[in-house]
Structures are given as structure tokens and as C-alpha cells.
Amino acid sequence: MALLEVRDLRVAFPRGKSDEVEALRGVDLTLDKGERLGVVGESGAGKSMLAFAILNLIAEPGRVSAGAITFDGENLLDLPDRKVRRIRGNRISMIFQDPMVTLNPVLTIGTQMIETLKAHRRISDRAAHKLSVEKLKLVAIPSAESRMDAYPHELSGGLRQRVVIAIALLTDPEIIIADEPTTALDVTIQAEIMALILRLCRENHVALILITHDLGVVAEVTQRLMIMYAGKCVETGRTREIIDAPKHPYSAGLLKALPQNAERGQRLYQIPGSMPPITALPAGCPYNPRCPRATDICRAEMPPLEGGVACFHPLTAEEEVTA
Amino acid sequence: MITWRGVLRRFLADPVAIGAGVVLLALVLMAALAPLIAPQNPYDLMQLNIMDSEMPPSWRPGGDDRFLLGTDAQGRGVLSTIMYGTGISLVIGIGAVTVSAVLGITLGLLAGYKGGWIDSFLMRLADIQMSLSTLMIAIIALALFQAAFDANIYAEYAIFMLILIIGIAEWPKFARTVRSSVLGEKGKEYVDAARVIGLPARKVMWGHILPNALTPVLVISTIQVAEAIMTEAALSFLGLGMPTDKPSLGSLIRSGFEFVFSGSTWITFYPALVLIALILALNLLGDWMRDVLNPKLRRGED
Amino acid sequence: MTDPIVETRGLEMRFALPTHFLSREKPVLHALSGVDVAIRPGETFCVVGESGCGKTTLGRAIMGLLTPSEGEIYFRGERIDTMDEAARKPVRADMQMVFQNPYASLNPRRNVFETLAEPIRHLMPEKSGREVRAQVEEVLDATGCDQSWQRRLPHEFSGGQRQRIAIARALVTNPAFIVADEPISALDVSIQAQILNLLTDLQAERGLTYLFITHDLSVVEHFGTRVAVMYLGQIMELAETETIFDDPKHPYTQLLLDAIPKLTGGSFDAPRTPGELPDPVNPPPGCPFAPRCPIAQDICRAERPRLRVIPGSTTEAACHFAE
Numbered sequence: 001m002a003l004l005e006v007r008d009l010r011v012a013f014p015r016g017k018s019d020e021v022e023a024l025r026g027v028d029l030t031l032d033k034g035e036r037l038g039v040v041g042e043s044g045a046g047k048s049m050l051a052f053a054i055l056n057l058i059a060e061p062g063r064v065s066a067g068a069i070t071f072d073g074e075n076l077l078d079l080p081d082r083k084v085r086r087i088r089g090n091r092i093s094m095i096f097q098d099p100m101v102t103l104n105p106v107l108t109i110g111t112q113m114i115e116t117l118k119a120h121r122r123i124s125d126r127a128a129h130k131l132s133v134e135k136l137k138l139v140a141i142p143s144a145e146s147r148m149d150a151y152p153h154e155l156s157g158g159l160r161q162r163v164v165i166a167i168a169l170l171t172d173p174e175i176i177i178a179d180e181p182t183t184a185l186d187v188t189i190q191a192e193i194m195a196l197i198l199r200l201c202r203e204n205h206v207a208l209i210l211i212t213h214d215l216g217v218v219a220e221v222t223q224r225l226m227i228m229y230a231g232k233c234v235e236t237g238r239t240r241e242i243i244d245a246p247k248h249p250y251s252a253g254l255l256k257a258l259p260q261n262a263e264r265g266q267r268l269y270q271i272p273g274s275m276p277p278i279t280a281l282p283a284g285c286p287y288n289p290r291c292p293r294a295t296d297i298c299r300a301e302m303p304p305l306e307g308g309v310a311c312f313h314p315l316t317a318e319e320e321v322t323a
Numbered sequence: 324m325i326t327w328r329g330v331l332r333r334f335l336a337d338p339v340a341i342g343a344g345v346v347l348l349a350l351v352l353m354a355a356l357a358p359l360i361a362p363q364n365p366y367d368l369m370q371l372n373i374m375d376s377e378m379p380p381s382w383r384p385g386g387d388d389r390f391l392l393g394t395d396a397q398g399r400g401v402l403s404t405i406m407y408g409t410g411i412s413l414v415i416g417i418g419a420v421t422v423s424a425v426l427g428i429t430l431g432l433l434a435g436y437k438g439g440w441i442d443s444f445l446m447r448l449a450d451i452q453m454s455l456s457t458l459m460i461a462i463i464a465l466a467l468f469q470a471a472f473d474a475n476i477y478a479e480y481a482i483f484m485l486i487l488i489i490g491i492a493e494w495p496k497f498a499r500t501v502r503s504s505v506l507g508e509k510g511k512e513y514v515d516a517a518r519v520i521g522l523p524a525r526k527v528m529w530g531h532i533l534p535n536a537l538t539p540v541l542v543i544s545t546i547q548v549a550e551a552i553m554t555e556a557a558l559s560f561l562g563l564g565m566p567t568d569k570p571s572l573g574s575l576i577r578s579g580f581e582f583v584f585s586g587s588t589w590i591t592f593y594p595a596l597v598l599i600a601l602i603l604a605l606n607l608l609g610d611w612m613r614d615v616l617n618p619k620l621r622r623g624e625d
Numbered sequence: 626m627t628d629p630i631v632e633t634r635g636l637e638m639r640f641a642l643p644t645h646f647l648s649r650e651k652p653v654l655h656a657l658s659g660v661d662v663a664i665r666p667g668e669t670f671c672v673v674g675e676s677g678c679g680k681t682t683l684g685r686a687i688m689g690l691l692t693p694s695e696g697e698i699y700f701r702g703e704r705i706d707t708m709d710e711a712a713r714k715p716v717r718a719d720m721q722m723v724f725q726n727p728y729a730s731l732n733p734r735r736n737v738f739e740t741l742a743e744p745i746r747h748l749m750p751e752k753s754g755r756e757v758r759a760q761v762e763e764v765l766d767a768t769g770c771d772q773s774w775q776r777r778l779p780h781e782f783s784g785g786q787r788q789r790i791a792i793a794r795a796l797v798t799n800p801a802f803i804v805a806d807e808p809i810s811a812l813d814v815s816i817q818a819q820i821l822n823l824l825t826d827l828q829a830e831r832g833l834t835y836l837f838i839t840h841d842l843s844v845v846e847h848f849g850t851r852v853a854v855m856y857l858g859q860i861m862e863l864a865e866t867e868t869i870f871d872d873p874k875h876p877y878t879q880l881l882l883d884a885i886p887k888l889t890g891g892s893f894d895a896p897r898t899p900g901e902l903p904d905p906v907n908p909p910p911g912c913p914f915a916p917r918c919p920i921a922q923d924i925c926r927a928e929r930p931r932l933r934v935i936p937g938s939t940t941e942a943a944c945h946f947a948e
Contacts, residue, residue, distance in 0.1 A: 042813040140899055156901055186675035187840060188900060191884035195893040213814055216843075216886030220893040243888055257818035259847035260888060264867070267825055268847070270818040274783050512730035516794065519688050520744040521710060521717045534734045 001073070003207055004031040004054070004175060009067035011046075011053050021279050023062065024049050025231040028305070031175065034205040036198075038218035038239060040254075041228035042275050047211045050228070051177045054209075055094060056084050072174075090120040093168035095197075097180040099160035102167060103152040109136075109163055110148030113170060120171050135166040139196060158189035162196070169200065176201070179211045194221055215255060219243050227251045230286035231278055237308040247307075247314040249291050252321035269321075285311070292321065333615050343607035350601050354410035361403040362389060366569065371398045377587050393589040395578060397567075401589060404575055405597050411571040412601070415485050416552035420544055422490025427497020428533070428540065434498065435505030435536075436528050446502070449495035457492040457554055464488045465563040478566040485564060489551045500543055504536035538616045545609035549602045556598060572598045628702060629663035630802055630834050631687060631720075636660040636696035638682050638858075642906065652906045656682040658858040659696075661932070666801070669828065669835040671849035671866070673842060673881070677902055679858040680838045684804040687836065688722050689713070700802070718748040721795035725807035727787035731779040737790055738775040741765070744798050760797060767830070768793040768823060785816035792823065796831075804836045809844065821848060842885050846870050854878050857905060857913035860932055862947075864940035874940050874947040877914045912944070920946055 011024035024046045031037055041047040052058050054069055056076060069076040071092070076084055088094075096102055104112055113132035117123055123131075129148070136144035139162045152160055161181060168176055178197065182190035198221050201208045210222055218225055218239060225239040227248065235248040246252040255261060256269040273290045276282060285303050288294040293313045303312045315321060334340050353360070363370050375398035379386050386393065392401040434445040452460075468484055469477055508514065509532055517527045556573030558564040560580075565571040567578055572594050579590025638657035657679045664670045672680040685691045687698055689705070698706040700716055708716070721744075724730035731740055741761045745752055752760070765772055768789050779787055788808060795803055805824065809817040821844065827833055839845060845852055849866040854877065862875040873879045880900075883892065900917040903909050909916060915925040924945055932943045 042815060140896075142899065158899065158901065162899070187842070188675060188880055188884040191886070191893060192897040192899055194886070195895065195897045198893050199896055214886060215814075216888055219888045219890045220886045240890070254814055255888075257815060258888070259818075259821070259843045262847055264847060267822045268818040270822050271815040272819075274785050274816060275813070512724040512726055513732040515685075515690055516722070516724065516730055516791075517732075517743070518690055519717070519720075519722045520747050520798075521689075521714055522743075522747055523710075531732055535732070 002030040002070075003033045003035075003072065004029070005068075005070040006030070006050075006054065007068045007070070009050070009053055009069065010065045011049050011058055011062055012065040013062045015279065020065070022065070023231055023278050024053060026067070027228075027231075027233050029226065029233075031207050031209065033174065034201070034207055035224065036201055036208040036210065036222040038222035038225045039209060039211045039228060040213065040215060040218055040225065042213060044230075044275060044277065045228040046231040046278075047228050048179050049231075051094070051179050051209065051211055054177065055088050055092065057088075086120070089116070090171045091173055092175045092177065093171065093173040095161075095164055095168050095176060095178040095181045097183050099157070099164045100152065102164045103160065105152055108149050108151055109155075113148070113167055116167055117170050132166075132170065135169050136163070138169065138200070139163075139166045141166070157185055158192065161185060161189075161193055165193070165197065165200070169204075169206075172204070173206060175207045175209065177209045177211070180213070181210075182217070183212070183214075190217070197221065215243065215258065216260070227254070230275060230281055232286065232310065233305060234287065234311070235309045236305070245315075245317045247309040247316075248287075248311045249293050249313075249315065249321050250287050252315055253290075256321060330615060334611075337611060339607055340611040343604040343611070346600055346604040347608065350409055350597070350604070351413065353406055354413055357403075357406035357410055361400075361406045362391070363400045363403040365399040365404045365407055373398050377582065377590075379587070380589055392593050393587075395575075395590045396582060396587075401575075401593055404570055405572070405594050408570050408572045408575050408594060409597060409601065411482065411565060411569065412552050412555060412573070412598070415482060415489070415555045415565075415571065416548040418482075418486035419489035419493065419551035419555075420547045422486060423493040423547065424497050424540065424544060426491065426494040427499075428501050430494065431498035431501030432505055432528050432533060432536075435502040436509055436524065436532065442502075445498065449498055452492070453495045457489065458557060460492045461485075461488045461554065461558055462561065462563060465558065469563065474566075478568065481565055482569075485555055485558065489554050493547060493551065496543060496547065497540060500539050501536055504539055505532055508532045508535050542609060542613045542616060545605055545612060549605035549609070552598070552605075553602060572601075627665055629699075630666045630701060631662075631664040631836070632699040633660055633662050633683075633687065634697045634699070636683070636686060636698065637694045638679070638686060638691060639694045654905050655858050655908055656905070657686070657693075658908075660855075660858070660860055662853060662860070662863075664802075664834060664836060665850075666834050667828075667832055668850035669837050669848055671837045671839065671845045671852045672855060673839060673845055673852060674855035675840060675881075675902065677857070677905060678855040680855050681806055682858075683855070684722070684806050684836060684838050688720060688804055689717075714748060718744075718798040719801045721798065721800040721803050723788075723792055723795045723803060723805040723808045726811050727784050727791050728811070730791050731787055731794075733779055736776050736778050737765075737770075740779075740790065741775075741794055741797050744794065748798050764793045764797045767796065767827065783816075784812050785819060788812060788816075788820050789823065792820075792827070796827065799831075800833070802834045802836070804838070806838045807840070808837075810839065810841065817844075824848075842881060854881065857903060857908060859913060859943060860941075861914065861944070862940060862942045863932065864938075864942075868938065868940055872938070872940070874935050874938070874942040875914075875944050876918050876920055876947075878942075880917070922946070 006027060006029040009024055009027045010022055012020040012022050015021045027050055039047045039050060053064055058064060064077060071087065110129065110132060114125060114128040117128040117131060133144050133148060136147060141147055141159060141162050182193050185193060194217055200206065212218060222239050225242050226233050226236045229250050235242060235251045242251060243255065246255055253271040257271060259268060262268045271290055276286065282289055284299045284301050288298040297312050303310045375394050376396050378390055378394040380393045381388050381391050390400040394400055430445050434442040465484065465488065514527060514531055517531045555564055555571060559571055559573030560577045565574045567574055570578065575594035576591050582590055636657050637659060640654045640656060642652045642654055660683060672683060674680045682691065686693050693706055697704055700720065705713060705716055738761060741764065742757050745757050745760055762772060770789050770793055809820050812820060828835065837848060846866060852864060852866050852869050853860045854862045856877050862869065862878045869878060873882055903913055903916060911926040911928055912930050915921040918925065930943045930945045932941050934941050935947055
């Protein structure tokens, strides 16, 4: 049985007095123990919404309007708040883009780590301190012992994100959800942090949901991949296979538009237009206005997700998307 | 982005805002149309008759139908004096805010944009002035003015003096507000884009930064009008404001105050009621505007 | 070799940090320490580096947004950093800038026409109202903007559309040289290709010279003619794009290239040691990269290496040991 299984997850926000718009429009997802899954999409595609929904953290006035999130045999949406809190931050941890979301600027690193531990475990202060230092060493923070007394602002951006990872690892979670963990960081620091996350997941057999807009990072770190567009998953499958031979015209377009995949000095392949806002989606497939392969059926019906791709005219292995 | 249409829509959806708006509009109209609708002209000495003094409101025994809310010690109809007095209070309030807004916006813009010693100097000046209360400055200035000139000249120029003194005393509030929003705006790239084409600092400040820094000024202006009217009322109550022959709401309250214990409460009561309604309406509107215009408090829209 | 269109000689930029007025120390941040670049007409000169390396400061100094502490800036052989405003006016029409954040670079209270007309009105006051309108229409066409946008306000547009408008504003005075400071890093992946293509097309049509500032090496590889790699206010390596990617000489360039996530995957498998940018207020006496450098020797910590041509190549590198 999968460790985490999400079925037909929908998140809705009120529009006006009686109307609602869906930001997440029926997303399925399975995650096995120790598996690394990448969720890729543009801003507004709903990828962060997915993470927040799994953790039951959708802010008012939004709400999960349908679906099931089964973690270890229990539907998180049916559990009382008290029980969800025992899972969130304990068995499922989260790393945000901005370390200061997790870190409290007026408390020392040590205080925050010990508090996190004590919130989920019966543990003495001394044991919590010892465990915290261990975790800081695990994420390769130099002079870990003395960093326990440091305040977040005394650390550089890279070190802060390492501390956040150490906090996420404190409770030995089964799943880590990382929402753009390196977007705010420099390239060399990004490489360090991603290599660290990758090693930790492998060594401790932790499952990872990595939310990002960067296909390169996904290719480096994840085993499976999910590509989202306008609140829906348009393609899912093994990372390697999608990157080598994407089936959905959107995935293919995204990959082809990357400068790495273009001839030096030549024009890049470009997807025309931009993603429609969730409040103004076209009928049928949400990608159809930008899709070079769209036909009448695409403008009338939403293609179902079959064989890992939600498209009426998927690309075959030899085909390339053309403008 | 806040549009006029959006503000109007939110105004119409908020009963408190509508209520305050209606009260304010009624008072402004009453004051503006006073010469047309007031039963008497309290400034016209020919119309006054000492025999009419201290009449109670018309529904009380001894009342007169000509004077709905009674008369004061000089035989002026309380209703008419309130109508004219509201106008004078509003003129002083709006005038004082105009003075402090012009001063405060200019100096705040300069301090925020130029920075350095200009900023330090202007802000320390503002700090010093803020540490002296407006009322204290006004009392000293007006007492000197009253002592230096005779009563006729004082009566003639009192309104300008009040506007000027209250206006100058309140500039630091505007300057600080403008300065802080200028500091937020000047780091934005559209300001750099304007500087790249070589626009002089004056044009960058007034043409680009100021329009984007004005929203909070709008909010404090409304509340400052209320505050200026109150300051004027307090000064008049102390006998340092408008003279009794051109009364503002404050001087009306004062002139009736001597008669409160002799039972003629209406001379003070009705002007006070109008003053409270005016201040309350302005403050409620100011609060409402702050909520609407402050994007940090807005959710789920735009 | 042709004369450079823009040249800097020994450019230094120091910022005094705010302190308490009683404190004796006057800390100074060295944003640029001795930068020489010579940008040739028609090329795309890329400046790459991580945050805090001084790449944005360099662009802003050239545009006159910052006054250099020391050094000289030339445009077409004329020294511009000491020019008075009247003499500089014609030069300004020839130098323009595109900013990183299209959400902040357009004045929210001005419609597109006013935004585009302002540079013409200020820099070319001899133009009549009709000429201004014609020029605005022409530049809207050239940048793929619709004429109907003229009376609309920035908040009505998406990020990609705003960046087009920002590019149109930079082009409206027909400049020869454009500083583009991270023009695509705030945009979504599918929009980045559109903007890069637009910049490529405009360069071909108008013979523009770009100073392209970015942290993204994959964009540089595709887009650049020559590349300067910066670190802590200094140029570490300067070479033709192909050369630098095929044969990086400086250890820092190698580290940067190694940090790019690759679609082929596998390069994050080895653990990386955390590296931090040295404090720019107290830079190390020798090579700024020495504390992170795998081949650093004693001389690197004592003596700052000068930019020199590496024997047997066209690359210039600031390293004692590069070969």
C-alpha cells in the first residue's frame, strides 16, 4: 500500500457571494515509502496549493471541497484537528521557500528545535538538545554546537535553509514536502542544499514531494514527476521518461523552451500566450488556446488522465512538438 | 490596485460608511446653504432683538415658533447660529488641513527622497514640534496675537490665524506619513527607470513618487479635519478662538456654557450635539478609508 | 578590433554602511573593486554571478544610477560619469535599461502610453505630439504589444506582458545600448523563452548591444557573446561564451558550472561542502574565492590575483593557478 495517496483533491475559493472557483481541480497522487516525487508547474498552476492541502493548511476563505488524502491508512480530511497536528510537522514535515516562515526571528535556533521536539515527543531538555545538535551536524552545519545559541538573522540564507531542513528532520518524518526550497538561494548554494536533501532522503529512506518550477532540479533529484497546469495534473510518470520523451504538448513545450535544449544563438522554442488565471479558464482542455495540436474535441471536453497523460493527442516517442 | 469604482462599491456595501457619509453630507450641505435656508442671519445685528434672548426651543413653554431650537443670550436663533457655525468650523478644519498637508507633503517628500542631513534635520524638527502639544502652541500664538492687536482686527483675522496656526502645528503628522511611504516607493524600479532617462529629482518626486505615496495622506486628512475642528472648538471654548459675533461651534458651546446652570441648556446642548455628530462622522469615514485603502487588510480581492 | 561602445576602467564602488552617529568605526561595503570591461558594439555581454557579487551595481553604475567611488566610465569614447546633465542628455537616449521585476518597474498610476511617451518627451523635446504617438505605436509593434494597451494601467497585464512594456519603454528612444538586469528571472518558465526571443529578435533588427546581467548560466550559454564571471566585486573570468562553457579556467567558474542542475541528472549525487560568500565589509586580503577554493595555496590568501590572459587561450582569468 502506498504511504500517501491523494484522490480527486479539490480546493475551492469563494468568488462573490455564492460562487466558487477551484484552484485545484481534481488531483491524484501516490507516494511510496522513500520515493521522491517532483511537482512542476508555473506560478498559479496549483502546485503549492497541493502541498498546503495535503497538510490541511489551506487558509481561509479557501477550503478543500472534495477528495481524500490517505496517509498510512487514514484519511487526513476526516481526522480531527488534534490528530492532524500529531502528523503534521512530525510524520510529514515541510520546508518552505522562505526559511523565515519556519524560523522565529526572536528565538534562538536551539530553542526552536527543542520546542519542536517537545511538541511531538516526551523528551528531556538535555536529550532534545543532544538530538538537535546531531541533526545540525547531519545537515553539515559547521560548529553545530555553538549555532544552537544563534538567532536566525545571524546566519546566511544557505545556513538558514539548512537549519530548516534540520528542523524538518528532527522528528524522523516519513515524508518531507519541500515547496521551492532553493528558489531564493544562489546556484551554488542551491546545488549544496539539493544534494543534501537528496542524500538525506536516500540514507534515511524518507519520501519527498519536491515542488518547484525548475525542471533541472527535478531531473537531478526526483524519481517520479507530476506536471501541473491550471490546477490539474497534465502528465505524470517516471522523471527520466518524461524528460526524455514527454507526451503532453505542455510538458514537451516547457522542455523544448529551455535554453539548455536549444542551439546556441538560435531563437528558443516558445509557448505562445500565458497560463489563464483560474477565474477565466477556457472550455475543454485548459491548455488548448496555447496548444499547437488542439482540435475541436480539445476545445469541448476535458481530456481524462490516461496512461499518465491528460491529452487527446499525446506525442509519441519520436514526435517533437512544433509551433 | 485601488480604483474609484472599487472604492464606491465597498462604500455602498458598508452601512457604517453610508451612515457617516450621509451625516457628513447633510452637515456640509446645511453649512453651505446656511445663507439660503437659515431662518435668521445671526451676523446681521439689525435682525437681533434683545427681547428674544434665552428663549427655550419652540416645543417648550415660553418657546417661539421663529426659533425652533431656542435663542442664546443675544437673541440669536440657536438653529441659525449652528448652521453658520458649522460652516465656520468646517472652513477652519479643511483650511487647517490644507495648510498642514501642503507643508507636510512638501517637507515629507523632500526628507524621504533626499535623505541624508535634510532628512535628519526635518525629522528632528518634526520631533521637536510633536513634543509640544498643538493646543499649547495655538494658545501661546493666539494669546500673543490677541494682546498685540485690538479686538476689531482680531475679530477680522481670527479665522485666518486659526487656520494658519492649527495648520502649521500639525504638519509633522503629514510629513512623517508621506516620508515613510516615499521611503517605500523610492526603492522601486519604476523610480530608477525615471532616473535612467535623466528626469530631474523634482519631476521624479512630484510626478512619479508622490501619486503613489498619497493614499495614506487621504486617510489621515479626513481624521485630521476632525482633529482640527476639535482643536478650534477647544480654543474657542477657552476664549481664544472665533469671536462671539462670528461664532464657530466651539464658541457657541462656550457662549452657552455660562447659562447651563441657569437652566438654558439648549444654547450649549445643540451645538455640542452637532459637533459630536460631525467629528464622529469624519472619524468613522477616516477609519473606513484606512481599511479600504490599506492593502494589507484586504483579502481575497483583486 | 572595433572600439568598445561602453567601457569601464578601474571601477570602484564603496558604500558607507549606516551606523550610529557616535560609533567610531565607519564600515564600508566594497561592492565593486576595480572592474574593467569593454563592451563591443553589437554583442551580448553577459555578467554572471551570485547575489552580492556586484553585477547589478556594475549595471547601475554604467547607467548613472550610482556614482562610482573611483574609476571611469566611457560611452563611445566619451567619459560619461563626470558629465553634467545637459551634456549627458543625448547619451541617455542611447543607453537604456530593462529591470528585473516587471511588477515594480512600471509606475502603477501611469497608463502604457504615458509610460512610453515620457522618455521621448524628456530626451527628445523637439518631437511633436504626433511624432511621439507614432514612435510609441512603432515600438509597441516592435515588442509584440497590442495598440489597444496604450490606455490601460500596468495592473491589467500579466508579468510577461509587463516585461514587454518595460522593454518597449527601453527601446522607445532608439538606444544603441541596453542594460538588462535579470530581465527574465521574475517570469514563469514558459514566458522566459518569449522574452529571450524578443530580445534576440530586437538585437538582430536594431543592432543593439546588450549588457545582460543574470545568475542563470544556462541562459548565458544560449544568449551571450562574451561572459564575465563576477565574485565579490571582481571579475574572476572573462571569455567568449563557448570557451567559458567548454573550458572554464577559474575554479569559481568551474564551481558555478558544476552547480547548474542538469536535465540528464546525476550531478547532485556527490555531497557538497557548504561554501559562503566572504563578508564584503571585511573582504579577505588575497583572492576573494580562496576560502572556498579547492586549489588555494598560501599566495592566494595573501595576494589578490589580477585578471590575466591565460597562456594558450583567449580567456582572461584572475587566478594564480589557472592554466
